[in-house]
Every structure is written in C-alpha cells, then in structure tokens.
Amino acid sequence: MNLSYWEIKSWLTNVDYTIVGSGIVGLNCALRLKQRFPKANILILEKGTLPQGASTKNAGFACFGSLSEIIDDLKSHSEEEVFQLVQKRINGLQLLRNTLGDSNINYQQFGGYELFSTSDDLLEECKAQNDYINSFLKPLFHQDVFRFKPNSFGFENCQDTLSVNQFEGQIDTGKMMMSLLQLVSNSGIKILNNITVEDVSEDSTSVKVKTHQFEFITSKLLIATNGFASALNISEVKPARAQVLITKPIKNLHIKGTFHLDQGYYYFRNIDDRILFGGGRNLDFKAEETTELSLTERIQNKLEALLKTTILPKTPFEIDHRWSGIMGVGKQKKPIVTQLSNHVYCGVRLGGMGIAIGSLVGKELADLV
Incomplete structure (x- = not known):
C-alpha cells in the first residue's frame, strides 16, 4: 500500500512507543505510558476491526479463581506462587475499577458460585480443603472467602451443595472496552485497526x-497480543479458544451471580435476562489450541446439553448467538511480563484471567521501559 506524505507524517513518523494489540493489556499499557511520558508519540496496532483476542469476547467475570481452581493450582504451583497469583488478580480488578469507575463497566458484586457434578468427588475435596484455603487467603481478604450453601437455583444433575465466593463480581465487557478506548482516544493515543504485524527487526x-500494509520505525515495541503471542515468536504462550453462546431473553430468570462448573472449564451468568454460557475446551484441549475464531459442533452441542439438563432444566430457551475468543495459556499461570531484547517487551499469558489481571499486566509492561 502506498501511503501519502500526510499519512506517513501524521501516523508513522517519530513514533516513540508502538503497542501490538488493543485489548485490555495494550490499552492499559498505552495509558500508563502516556501518564509517565505525556509528550510521547504512542501508536497501537490492532489486527482486528475490534480487539481480536478475548477482551471483547469474554464472559465478564470479575473473579480471581473458584475454590476448586485454587485447590488445583496448589497441586502444580507453590503456595507462594498461588498467593501471588490471587493477589495480582485482586489488585488488577481494583486497578480496572479505579481506572474506569464501577458505573462505566457496570460492576456488580453478586457473588460467585461453584457447581459440583454428581459424577466425581470434587465437592468432598473442596469441603476437606475449605478451611485451609480460607486461612490461606485471609491475609488478602481479612475474612473467609468461601462457604457452602444449598443449591436454591433449581440446577439439576449436580450436587445439592454449592460453594459461594462473596467477593466475586461481574462486569459488562463491552462497556469496559468502550470506556477504555474512549480514555485512550481522549489521551491523544493513536490506534490503527486491521493491521497485522508480520515481522520485527531491531538495531541499536x-x-x-513490518505490517501487511506498510513498514515504519519505532523507538520501542511492546507486545500485548496474549493468545496470538506465538505468531511473534513467544513460544511460552499457547492459544486457548473459548467457545460461548447466549440465549434469547428468558422471562422470570432468577439466576443472579457468576457460576463455575467443572473446575471453571464451564462458566455462565445472567446478562440482560439471558444466559451467557461458555467453556468446554477440556473436551478437546488439542483442537482448542488454535487461533481460529470458529466454533465446533462437539462443544456447542455440549453447551446446549448442559443448558437443558443442568442450568435450565425446566425452562424453555432459544439460542440467540454464538462466538469464540482466544485466550493465552501456558504451563505456568504467572503472566509473562518481560524485556525480550534491547527495544522489545511483552506482557502476555493471562491464563483466562484477562479481566482480573489485564489492567495490572498493562501497567507492569509500560513500567518496564
């Protein structure tokens, strides 16, 4: 593409900081850079028309991990690592709320609930570990986080007991991203959409x-592409597709809060009197290790089946819409926020906790330079 003199001069000359990815990490990174360097020329490149990965496609859970997820994390991470992970998620959520304001993201703390299948012993394990986990988290919350209560929502084919997390909240993902984009625009930061970065090279x-449209020079490059990071040679991050569906509005829908099932591999909530329901990548981890924003019959059928048999067993419903998003995961859950070379940095691998830690990872990424 042949750019005009004006386009080159106004958008692609004397660029101080270029951020790849306009999701929650990239936008927060840009805001923090502008705060630190008010006169800096900051450019964000986004390969989608809208943020392409998970920032505009997630379920809007303001959470830091269900009881079974934290117990499971302790099997593969040290106590100190898990404690720091939860602390980062709490701090990240607070930073998001402070940056945008609760009304601008429609933050509501209705609590989180975990359902337990009748086909495994997960509930018994959670009951056995509950006091220990509450004690473990007490320095962060100063009171018990998890407790158990009877299932009063009418869910079927699951245990009669739920785990409740009083501190879990929910947001409107679309409002969050529109508020962030507005804040970035008002700060004089430029965003170019539908631009794919193909190659990066640096000198002293x-x-x-190099993008698919043009080439330019920047003083520093910051990569915030999370699930797409492997395309820029960050091999420690694997893409993880999350498939989602949403029903048409349902009359008298008395489900309030955020809900986890099967160690968080399934999750659902009420939004605008609809059930938003996602997950199922544990049915085929390898197939869902992809950057293709498509759907599979196997997972969509499973989501519908769980809606019929467990979540809405006595309520007729219709599916209104389906989509997928791409998360970034790895062997460890700790985000990768590091300097890759002299002038290239990255903040990636959010592990499905983008809402919780995205703001903080963006700030930490900006603070590396």
Missing part, C-alpha cells in the same frame, strides 16, 4: 516493524 537504537 530502534525497531523496524
């Missing part, structure tokens, strides 16, 4: 960025 003073 700068980075040359």
Whole structure:
C-alpha cells in the first residue's frame, strides 16, 4: 500500500512507543505510558476491526479463581506462587475499577458460585480443603472467602451443595472496552485497526516493524497480543479458544451471580435476562489450541446439553448467538511480563484471567521501559 506524505507524517513518523494489540493489556499499557511520558508519540496496532483476542469476547467475570481452581493450582504451583497469583488478580480488578469507575463497566458484586457434578468427588475435596484455603487467603481478604450453601437455583444433575465466593463480581465487557478506548482516544493515543504485524527487526537504537500494509520505525515495541503471542515468536504462550453462546431473553430468570462448573472449564451468568454460557475446551484441549475464531459442533452441542439438563432444566430457551475468543495459556499461570531484547517487551499469558489481571499486566509492561 502506498501511503501519502500526510499519512506517513501524521501516523508513522517519530513514533516513540508502538503497542501490538488493543485489548485490555495494550490499552492499559498505552495509558500508563502516556501518564509517565505525556509528550510521547504512542501508536497501537490492532489486527482486528475490534480487539481480536478475548477482551471483547469474554464472559465478564470479575473473579480471581473458584475454590476448586485454587485447590488445583496448589497441586502444580507453590503456595507462594498461588498467593501471588490471587493477589495480582485482586489488585488488577481494583486497578480496572479505579481506572474506569464501577458505573462505566457496570460492576456488580453478586457473588460467585461453584457447581459440583454428581459424577466425581470434587465437592468432598473442596469441603476437606475449605478451611485451609480460607486461612490461606485471609491475609488478602481479612475474612473467609468461601462457604457452602444449598443449591436454591433449581440446577439439576449436580450436587445439592454449592460453594459461594462473596467477593466475586461481574462486569459488562463491552462497556469496559468502550470506556477504555474512549480514555485512550481522549489521551491523544493513536490506534490503527486491521493491521497485522508480520515481522520485527531491531538495531541499536530502534525497531523496524513490518505490517501487511506498510513498514515504519519505532523507538520501542511492546507486545500485548496474549493468545496470538506465538505468531511473534513467544513460544511460552499457547492459544486457548473459548467457545460461548447466549440465549434469547428468558422471562422470570432468577439466576443472579457468576457460576463455575467443572473446575471453571464451564462458566455462565445472567446478562440482560439471558444466559451467557461458555467453556468446554477440556473436551478437546488439542483442537482448542488454535487461533481460529470458529466454533465446533462437539462443544456447542455440549453447551446446549448442559443448558437443558443442568442450568435450565425446566425452562424453555432459544439460542440467540454464538462466538469464540482466544485466550493465552501456558504451563505456568504467572503472566509473562518481560524485556525480550534491547527495544522489545511483552506482557502476555493471562491464563483466562484477562479481566482480573489485564489492567495490572498493562501497567507492569509500560513500567518496564
């Protein structure tokens, strides 16, 4: 593409910081850079028309982990690592709320609930570990986080007991991203959409960025592409597709809160009198390790079956819409926020906790330079 003199001069000349990815991490990174360097020329490149990965496609859970997820994390991470993970999620959520304001993201703390299948012993394990986990988290919350209560929602084919997390909340994902984009625009930060970064090379003073449309020079490059990070040679991050569906509005829908099932591999909530329901990548981890924003019959059928048999067993419903998003995961849940070379940095691998830690990872990424 042949750019005009004006386009090159106004958008692609004397660029101080270029951020790849306009999701929650990239936008927060840009805001923090502008706060630190008010006169800096900051450019964000986004390969989608809208943020392409998970930032505009998630379920809007303001959570830091269900009881069974935290217990499971302790099997593969040290106590200190898990404690720091939960602390980061709490701090990240608070930063998000402070940055945008609760009304601008429709933050509501209705609590989180975990359902337990009748086909395994997960509930018994959670009951056995509950006091220990509450004690473990007490320095962060100063009171018990998890407790058990009877299932009063009418869910079927699951245990009669639910785990309740009083501190879990929910947001409107679309409002969050529109508020962030507005804040970035008002700060004089430029965003170019539908631009794919194909290659990056650097010399002693700068980075040359090659996109599918043009090339330009930037002083520093910050990668915030999370699930798409492997395309820019960050091999520690694997894509993880999350498939979602939403029903048409349902009359007298008395489900309030955020809900987890099967160690968080399934999750659902009420939004605008609809059930938003996602998950199921544990049915085929390998197939869902993809950056393709498509759907599979196997997972969509499973989501519908669980809606019929467990979540809405006595309520007729119709599916209104389906979509998928791409998360970034790895062997460890700790985000990768690091300097890759002289002038290239990254903040990736959010582990499905983008709402919780995205703001904080963006800030930490900006603070590396």
